[in-house]
Amino acid sequence: MTIRNLTTNLCPPLGRFPRNAALLLSLLTGVAAPLGAQSDYSTPYTFALLAGAGVSGSADGTGSAAHFDEPFGIALDSSGNLFVADKKNDTIREVTSAGVVTTLAGMAGSFGTTDDTGADARFSQPSGVAVGSGGDIFVADTINNTIRRVTSAGVVTTLAGNAGTTGSIDGTATAALLNQPYGIAIDGSGNLYVADFGNNLIRKVTQAGVVTTFAGVPVTTSLQDADGAPATPGHADGAAATASFNQPAGIAIDSGGNLYVADAANDTIRKITSAGIVSTLAGTPGAVGSADGTGPAARFDSPRGVAVDGSGNVYVADSANGLVRKITPAGVVTTLAGSQGSFANIEGTGAAAVFDEPAGIAVDSTGNLYLSEALADVISKGAQATTSSPTITQQPASQTIASGTTVVFQAAASGLPAPTYQWYFNGAALPGSTGASLVIRGATAANAGTYYFKATNSTATVQSSPATLAVSSTTNIGRLINISCRSEVGTGANILIAGFAVGGAGTSGQESLLIRASGPALATFDVAGLLPDPELQLFANSTVLGSDSSWGGSAAIASAAASVGAFPWTVASSHDSALLETLSAGPYSAQVSGQSGDTGVALAEVYDTTPAGSYTPATPRLVNISARTQVGTGANILIAGFVIGGTTSKTVLIRASGPALVPFGVTGTLPDPELQLYAASTLLEANTGWGGSSDIAAAAASVGAFTWSDATSADSALLITLPPGVYSAQVFGAGGDSGVALVEVYEVQ
Numbered sequence: 001m002t003i004r005n006l007t008t009n010l011c012p013p014l015g016r017f018p019r020n021a022a023l024l025l026s027l028l029t030g031v032a033a034p035l036g037a038q039s040d041y042s043t044p045y046t047f048a049l050l051a052g053a054g055v056s057g058s059a060d061g062t063g064s065a066a067h068f069d070e071p072f073g074i075a076l077d078s079s080g081n082l083f084v085a086d087k088k089n090d091t092i093r094e095v096t097s098a099g100v101v102t103t104l105a106g107m108a109g110s111f112g113t114t115d116d117t118g119a120d121a122r123f124s125q126p127s128g129v130a131v132g133s134g135g136d137i138f139v140a141d142t143i144n145n146t147i148r149r150v151t152s153a154g155v156v157t158t159l160a161g162n163a164g165t166t167g168s169i170d171g172t173a174t175a176a177l178l179n180q181p182y183g184i185a186i187d188g189s190g191n192l193y194v195a196d197f198g199n200n201l202i203r204k205v206t207q208a209g210v211v212t213t214f215a216g217v218p219v220t221t222s223l224q225d226a227d228g229a230p231a232t233p234g235h236a237d238g239a240a241a242t243a244s245f246n247q248p249a250g251i252a253i254d255s256g257g258n259l260y261v262a263d264a265a266n267d268t269i270r271k272i273t274s275a276g277i278v279s280t281l282a283g284t285p286g287a288v289g290s291a292d293g294t295g296p297a298a299r300f301d302s303p304r305g306v307a308v309d310g311s312g313n314v315y316v317a318d319s320a321n322g323l324v325r326k327i328t329p330a331g332v333v334t335t336l337a338g339s340q341g342s343f344a345n346i347e348g349t350g351a352a353a354v355f356d357e358p359a360g361i362a363v364d365s366t367g368n369l370y371l372s373e374a375l376a377d378v379i380s381k382g383a384q385a386t387t388s389s390p391t392i393t394q395q396p397a398s399q400t401i402a403s404g405t406t407v408v409f410q411a412a413a414s415g416l417p418a419p420t421y422q423w424y425f426n427g428a429a430l431p432g433s434t435g436a437s438l439v440i441r442g443a444t445a446a447n448a449g450t451y452y453f454k455a456t457n458s459t460a461t462v463q464s465s466p467a468t469l470a471v472s473s474t475t476n477i478g479r480l481i482n483i484s485c486r487s488e489v490g491t492g493a494n495i496l497i498a499g500f501a502v503g504g505a506g507t508s509g510q511e512s513l514l515i516r517a518s519g520p521a522l523a524t525f526d527v528a529g530l531l532p533d534p535e536l537q538l539f540a541n542s543t544v545l546g547s548d549s550s551w552g553g554s555a556a557i558a559s560a561a562a563s564v565g566a567f568p569w570t571v572a573s574s575h576d577s578a579l580l581e582t583l584s585a586g587p588y589s590a591q592v593s594g595q596s597g598d599t600g601v602a603l604a605e606v607y608d609t610t611p612a613g614s615y616t617p618a619t620p621r622l623v624n625i626s627a628r629t630q631v632g633t634g635a636n637i638l639i640a641g642f643v644i645g646g647t648t649s650k651t652v653l654i655r656a657s658g659p660a661l662v663p664f665g666v667t668g669t670l671p672d673p674e675l676q677l678y679a680a681s682t683l684l685e686a687n688t689g690w691g692g693s694s695d696i697a698a699a700a701a702s703v704g705a706f707t708w709s710d711a712t713s714a715d716s717a718l719l720i721t722l723p724p725g726v727y728s729a730q731v732f733g734a735g736g737d738s739g740v741a742l743v744e745v746y747e748v749q
Contacts (some may be wrong), residue, residue: 036316044416045384047348048347048351049345050370051064051378052066052071052379053377053378055377055443058091058379060101062101066095068084069087070089071373072083072087072127072304073357074371075131078101080380082094082096082135082362084379086106086124086126087126087142092104092105106119117153121154126140127182128691129182133188135152136150140182141163145161145163146158146159146161152460160174160176160205166179168229168231170211172211176205178199180196180197182196182248184250186253191204191207192205194251196248200230202214202216203217210537216231216240216245218230238277246264246266247268249262249305249361250306250316268303269281269300269327280296288671291614291714293330294330304319305360305361313326313329317360319359321341322339326370329405337349337355338351355371356374357374357376387415387458390415390459390462391413393412393414395467396415396438396465398467400472400647401443401469401470401650402478403443403473404444405477405650406442407443408651408653408721409451411436412625419457421454426450440469459468473590476615476648478646478649479650479747481564481622483484483622485608485743487629491594495592497590497591498592499588502623503620503623504585504621507585509619512581514560518603520575520576527601528601529735531592531600531602532600533550533596536548536588538581538589543583546581554578557578599659608621621747625640628661628741631732636684639728639729640743641726643725644723644724644725651747652722652748653699653705653717653718656674656687657715657744658745659671659710660708660742661742668737673688674686675717688716688734690715691711699719
């Protein structure tokens with residue numbers, strides 16, 4: 001594809017509009033709510049209640065008879081006892097392996113700074129705990145800005161920090177200043193490492209109470225001798241002395257002395273070697289989401305707690321996502337349990353488990369996980385699920401396609417371990433066809449027949465239902481006949497620009513199209529904030545082919561709209577705009593702006609008006625549509641619609657680009673575009689992170705789409721064969737964020 005054509009594809013919003021009111025309303029109002037990012041839960045954990053009643057309180061007891069109030073940081077001792085920073089109770093609690101809860105130090109409902117024994121000691125919203133080899137408990141006493149020591153007998157002393165005073169000054173005992181210490185970890189020599197949340201620093205505290213800054217750069221002013229200001233938030237990797245953080249919360253240490261930090265406001269997990277070199281293990285700074293992936297392709301949302309096992313795997317309490325995540329030493333992130341976007345306390349396995357703000361996490365020597373749920377007021381225990389036989393979760397669908405075109409059979413199966421696939425044609429195994437999708441290019445009558453797959457793991461093999469492929473020689477082939485998109489129209493570079501291409505292999509001549517820009521006409525659908533005076537301009541590259549600023553009740557426009565099933569415009573004097581054009585093969589863009597420079601919601605539509613019964617495979621058709629716009633949240637996500645006409649199924653490539661736009665100088669891109677495909681209100685497929693799919697890359701190359709060069713990017717895509725019908729592609733931030741994104745729909749021959 002030439003750069004000129006690429007520019008057309010990068011233009012703002014476009015899609016298609018429905019031939020039925022239900023989908024029209026969905027496109028206009030965003031009725032179909034986005035789902036969370038997809039995770040494979042390939043090694044799910046089963047979580048069950050260890051202690052807590054699910055309501056706030058401070059009672060000691062066993063299991064659900066005990067009560068907590070926002071339990072936060074947790075840590076295990078060598079005997080399997082769990083210690084909890086019971087934040088809102090201002091206490092330190094102990095939970096045995098049998099779920100028996102006692103209060104080790106502090107008194108619920110009574111905060112303070114007192115060093116004493118048991119219930120006579122006082123804390124102020126402690127958030128982190130660590131257990132020393134000698135059995136002492138070390139506490140990040142957050143609001144007091146201190147580090148406390150609690151012996152096994154409950155004797156509490158202050159090790160470092162000056163209660164009630166914030167700062168970032170290094171020093172010994174009360175001469176040192178901290179600012180809301182959250183997480184705390186201890187190495188084999190007894191040195192403590194503290195996530196100094198309010199200072200954006202990592203601090204080191206010796207057993208003698210000597211505090212130094214281990215990573216990050218504290219800020220001091222020329223007017224202060226004994227005070228320090230927080231470091232400026234950042235996400236720089238590199239040497240500890242120049243690295244930066246943004247609200248570091250949880251912290252853990254492995255046997256080699258490497259630290260792992262839940263850098264909450266950066267939505268990343270950072271690693272600090274024993275030599276003080278800081279790197280980002282997983283996640284992308286500022287890119288919120290829940291996608292699994294490797295390194296920067298993975299997404300988190302305000303991670304709070306971290307723990308590390310003997311093999312160097314890091315476990316994360318992904319707080320705002322409500323998930324438990326695992327990161328291998330190579331940075332591969334998977335989801336172990338939880339349901340993204342759901343917040344409750346429900347026991348279960350994998351996605352069936354639901355957490356309410358997981359905050360602290362710990363792992364024992366056998367791989368069991370312990371989780372504090374801050375807003376559920378419980379402590380849960382998780383164990384890796386046992387092996388299970390494969391289960392078919394998506395059956396392949398039968399298809400009828402035109403001769404010489406591409407068809408895709410899709411399938412999915414679950415099980416432990418994750419199953420492998422083998423596809424069959426008329427009962428015979430297809431060599432090399434071992435993926436979850438089977439792509440047949442240039443199908444002929446020889447490819448017609450029955451297809452199915454078998455899913456196999458170490459426990460069993462299961463077979464899918466059969467799907468038939470029929471190859472038709474009809475002239476009324478499946479094709480794109482209608483596209484539309486709704487968007488907020490701004491000014492300057494933020495107007496609505498719908499890109500489309502006319503053509504098709506073996507075609508000649510011209511195509512008749514109806515192009516509409518609706519503003520006032522959308523009032524019928526109760527759309528608020530409409531663009532009052534949409535002006536429509538049609539471009540071929542930089543040449544204006546036509547323009548309109550008010551349709552004037554044109555009989556020709558009304559007749560064409562009725563012939564293609566477009567919703568009627570009932571006010572002849574409205575400022576809705578339209579064009580009837582006959583176009584040769586090539587790329588075009590329809591630009592919609594406010595005639596008076598105003599802004600508001602508008603809808604762009606492009607309809608193929610080729611008379612029914614006159615289409616032949618040599619007739620030009622719509623082969624590519626694209627829309628680029630600012631993607632918001634809620635009703636302001638990007639919804640692009642399209643209609644497949646004809647009598648056979650059509651394979652399409654749908655892409656949602658965010659990070660892939662950066663090389664073209666696009667700023668403020670959506671960091672984690674999630675793509676969902678709907679038929680009316682039914683979700684057909686979804687993708688978050690294309691994963692370098694060879695099928696996606698091959699399809700993109702075949703249609704001339706610009707290349708996605710990063711296999712680990714969070715850009716999303718679907719390659720799918722669809723029967724004639726009405727569809728909508730929804731694009732939104734997987735983590736609820738916003739930014740510029742591009743959606744494209746290509747026919748794949």
